[in-house]
Amino acid sequence: MTMTDSARATDQALDRLEAEAIGVIREVTAECRAPVLLFSGGKDSAVLLHLAAKAFRPGRVPFPVLHVDTGHNFPEVIAYRDEFVSSLRVELLVASVQDSIDRGRVPDPGPTGSRNRLQSVTLLDALAEHGFDAAFGGGRRDEDKARAKERLLSFRDRRGQWEPRLQRPEPWNVLNARIAPGEHLRAFPLSNWTERDIWSAIARDRIPLPSIYFAHEREVVERQRMLLAVGGPVVLESGERSTHEIVRYRTVGDASCTGAIRSTATTIDEVLAEVATARITERGATRADDTFSDTAMEDRKREGYF
Amino acid sequence: MSATQLRVATVGSVDDGKSTLLGRLLHDTTSIFEDQLAALSRASRRYGDGDGLHLALLTDGLRAEREQGITIDVAYRYFATPRRSFVLADTPGHAQYTRNMVTGASVSDVAIVLVDARHGVVEQTRRHLAVASLLRVVHVVVAVNKMDLVGWSQERFDEILLDVAEILERFGERPAVQAVPVSALLGDNVVARSDAAPWYDGPPLLAILEDIDPAPPIPVGARVAVQWTIRAGDYRGYAGTIVGGPLRVGDPVVSALTGLRSTVVRIERNGERAECADTGDAVAVELADDLDVGRGDTLVVGDAPVAPVVTRSVVADVCWMVEQPLEPGATYLAKHGTRTVRATVEAVVDRIDLDVLDRRPVERLGLNDIGGIKLTFASAIVADPYHVHRETGHLVLVDEHTNATAGAAVGRGRGGREPRAPPRGGAHRGAGGAPGGGR
Numbered sequence: 001m002t003m004t005d006s007a008r009a010t011d012q013a014l015d016r017l018e019a020e021a022i023g024v025i026r027e028v029t030a031e032c033r034a035p036v037l038l039f040s041g042g043k044d045s046a047v048l049l050h051l052a053a054k055a056f057r058p059g060r061v062p063f064p065v066l067h068v069d070t071g072h073n074f075p076e077v078i079a080y081r082d083e084f085v086s087s088l089r090v091e092l093l094v095a096s097v098q099d100s101i102d103r104g105r106v107p108d109p110g111p112t113g114s115r116n117r118l119q120s121v122t123l124l125d126a127l128a129e130h131g132f133d134a135a136f137g138g139g140r141r142d143e144d145k146a147r148a149k150e151r152l153l154s155f156r157d158r159r160g161q162w163e164p165r166l167q168r169p170e171p172w173n174v175l176n177a178r179i180a181p182g183e184h185l186r187a188f189p190l191s192n193w194t195e196r197d198i199w200s201a202i203a204r205d206r207i208p209l210p211s212i213y214f215a216h217e218r219e220v221v222e223r224q225r226m227l228l229a230v231g232g233p234v235v236l237e238s239g240e241r242s243t244h245e246i247v248r249y250r251t252v253g254d255a256s257c258t259g260a261i262r263s264t265a266t267t268i269d270e271v272l273a274e275v276a277t278a279r280i281t282e283r284g285a286t287r288a289d290d291t292f293s294d295t296a297m298e299d300r301k302r303e304g305y306f
Numbered sequence: 307m308s309a310t311q312l313r314v315a316t317v318g319s320v321d322d323g324k325s326t327l328l329g330r331l332l333h334d335t336t337s338i339f340e341d342q343l344a345a346l347s348r349a350s351r352r353y354g355d356g357d358g359l360h361l362a363l364l365t366d367g368l369r370a371e372r373e374q375g376i377t378i379d380v381a382y383r384y385f386a387t388p389r390r391s392f393v394l395a396d397t398p399g400h401a402q403y404t405r406n407m408v409t410g411a412s413v414s415d416v417a418i419v420l421v422d423a424r425h426g427v428v429e430q431t432r433r434h435l436a437v438a439s440l441l442r443v444v445h446v447v448v449a450v451n452k453m454d455l456v457g458w459s460q461e462r463f464d465e466i467l468l469d470v471a472e473i474l475e476r477f478g479e480r481p482a483v484q485a486v487p488v489s490a491l492l493g494d495n496v497v498a499r500s501d502a503a504p505w506y507d508g509p510p511l512l513a514i515l516e517d518i519d520p521a522p523p524i525p526v527g528a529r530v531a532v533q534w535t536i537r538a539g540d541y542r543g544y545a546g547t548i549v550g551g552p553l554r555v556g557d558p559v560v561s562a563l564t565g566l567r568s569t570v571v572r573i574e575r576n577g578e579r580a581e582c583a584d585t586g587d588a589v590a591v592e593l594a595d596d597l598d599v600g601r602g603d604t605l606v607v608g609d610a611p612v613a614p615v616v617t618r619s620v621v622a623d624v625c626w627m628v629e630q631p632l633e634p635g636a637t638y639l640a641k642h643g644t645r646t647v648r649a650t651v652e653a654v655v656d657r658i659d660l661d662v663l664d665r666r667p668v669e670r671l672g673l674n675d676i677g678g679i680k681l682t683f684a685s686a687i688v689a690d691p692y693h694v695h696r697e698t699g700h701l702v703l704v705d706e707h708t709n710a711t712a713g714a715a716v717g718r719g720r721g722g723r724e725p726r727a728p729p730r731g732g733a734h735r736g737a738g739g740a741p742g743g744g745r
């Protein structure tokens with residue numbers, strides 16, 4: 001089989017991105033005492049975990065993965081999480097937002113309130129409890145203006161806060177992972193990836209994904225121009241009407257504020273074609289909580305959000 | 307034409323229009339999503355100073371930046387044209403954020419040097435040009451901006467190019483230079499050709515970028531700085547990223563620190579078994595013999611055309627990035643590849659004086675200074691001179707007390723060329739001629 005020039009270019013570009021990510025994963029693993037990989041069940045963390053497995057082949061991934069569970073999950077995602085993680089023989093830890101609520105660490109937002117913001121506390125508590133000093137995340141710079149400024153390594157003080165003015169320079173991508181006791185860092189091996197690169201990697205390596213990334217029929221309600229799945233935390237309010245639509249998800253997050261998009265893409269290739277022509281960013285299309293203010297992401301990062 | 311991704315850094319002084327130019331590139335290549343455009347027009351009304359879209363707000367994403375109207379940190383943007391894809395690093399112009407400019411430029415194939423046509427080359431432009439040439443960014447594109455405010459004067463454009471050429475001549479190797487007159491605000495010669503300057507018959511900025519071929523590094527022979535040892539049963543593999551050239555199963559290799567030799571018997575390339583891997587690939591290498599190799603050592607292909615230097619001292623040019631001055635006698639941690647060793651500053655040799663464009667002897671280097679230093683290491687490092695090989699010729703100094711990344715240094719090596727004496731009597735025109743603008 002001969003590849004077209006553009007397919008070969010995509011392939012090479014993906015090789016470069018993979019190698020860079022693997023290099024970051026290995027470097028942080030070597031420099032830090034106790035790393036962990038944050039796994040949400042979304043496509044970015046799936047690619048990240050897949051690359052972590054590649055980084056240490058034929059050996060095993062030498063660190064566990066941590067899922068911060070908001071309790072507002074899509075059941076498909078939890079089933080997928082358990083299967084994918086165990087297929088790689090990696091240890092899975094779950095930190096639950098419900099626990100943080102029960103223990104009074106965070107206020108209860110009620111059964112239908114968004115739990116996205118509460119995740120920060122649950123995450124920081126879990127990092128401290130297990131003594132993790134480095135957490136890998138699937139953040140990409142193309143997601144948001146504040147993320148666009150994040151370095152490969154991002155340092156958090158004892159309260160987990162991010163200070164954008166004090167980021168460490170990373171000339172030649174040399175990573176300085178030294179931290180003081182009680183501090184921790186976040187590492188973003190996928191920093192230079194775009195949504196399209198993520199899908200290209202998923203297509204090339206046939207990386208498993210939760211089924212909700214592909215078109216399916218679902219009962220949804222339109223709220224703030226966003227299609228939310230009815231059920232669980234999303235309850236119809238008076239005057240609202242639900243409809244059955246063919247939808248899929250572009251990101252996976254807390255079910256109370258992650259929107260679906262109308263789509264008929266049922267295969268990876270169809271999704272790739274759709275991503276190539278998308279005119280709205282991933283977050284703009286699917287996250288209710290980021291649209292409130294133009295600096296929403298920066299504010300949450302400062303608080304310690306991933 | 308090459309379809310590879312091009313890494314571009316925009317540099318220049320504050321207010322020369324870097325953010326506007328980047329916003330213009332993204333806007334005119336329709337790389338902006340609809341919801342971003344909507345957010346931009348909301349933000350333009352709030353922070354902007356005039357009518358219409360305030361393009362700089364696209365990249366100036368942090369709240370403090372919007373409020374002060376400046377760029378604090380590097381913002382990375384990704385976009386593609388039908389011909390190739392780009393990563394643009396928009397780097398800050400303020401002197402106190404020079405460290406961020408160093409970060410952006412160190413990994414770029416091209417630096418777009420923006421100059422405000424009204425003010426010409428100012429101190430910060432000189433600093434950025436000095437950094438770009440010390441870091442050996444191979445291609446420099448001079449974008450003379452705000453040409454609309456100087457009536458698209460060809461004379462002004464030519465004057466600025468002469469100044470830039472002179473500075474680039476002085477530091478490091480002279481990069482390949484192209485130049486283009488633009489108005490980032492109005493869009494002339496950014497993506498589309500403009501007839502505002504009939505005397506300029508070169509391509510617009512985007513076309514210049516699309517045509518640049520990132521220079522392939524000199525094939526010095528494969529080197530793998532060992533990051534981590536992978537163990538699985540009897541298997542023991544050395545994990546790292548290849549630079550310098552290809553590595554094949556069957557190749558002889560040497561551990562640079564111990565001199566011990568062996569042969570490659572198995573390669574994992576980006577996690578998959580492979581017979582051969584090349585520069586840029588993340589590999590795991592299994593050897594025929596059980597050598598005492600670990601993190602910090604470098605495996606070098608046996609018949610490497612250029613042997614790396616195993617050394618305990620180096621003369622380097624450093625960009626100093628913290629408040630605490632760099633003084634003789636101080637010790638730092640030097641990170642070189644995967645090796646971290648204690649380094650002592652034997653001497654501060656000189657400092658580049660950006661006003662007179664010459665090196666002057668000094669006692670210490672302060673924040674944002676660039677100058678020569680002599681370092682000795684507690685144990686040896688495996689280095690190449692920076693001018694021979696960018697990937698293995700740099701090191702980073704870390705302050706072990708604060709953990710701050712304090713300095714970015716490049717080995718001067720043999721070729722570390724001293725700047726020429728400054729021209730006398732002010733008659734400095736014609737030194738090397740103007741960089742060609744496609745004319």
Ligand SMILES: Nc1nc2c(ncn2[C@@H]2O[C@H](COP(=O)(O)OP(=O)(O)O)[C@@H](O)[C@H]2O)c(=O)[nH]1
Nearest residue numbers: 320321322323324325326362451452489490491
């Ligand atoms: N007239 C004119 N003004 C420009 C041009 N490019 C930028 N500006 C203005 O110059 C100011 C500084 O631009 P900005 O992009 O924020 O500069 P930066 O600090 O280099 O990022 C803003 O008010 C811009 O609108 C241009 O080509 N012509």
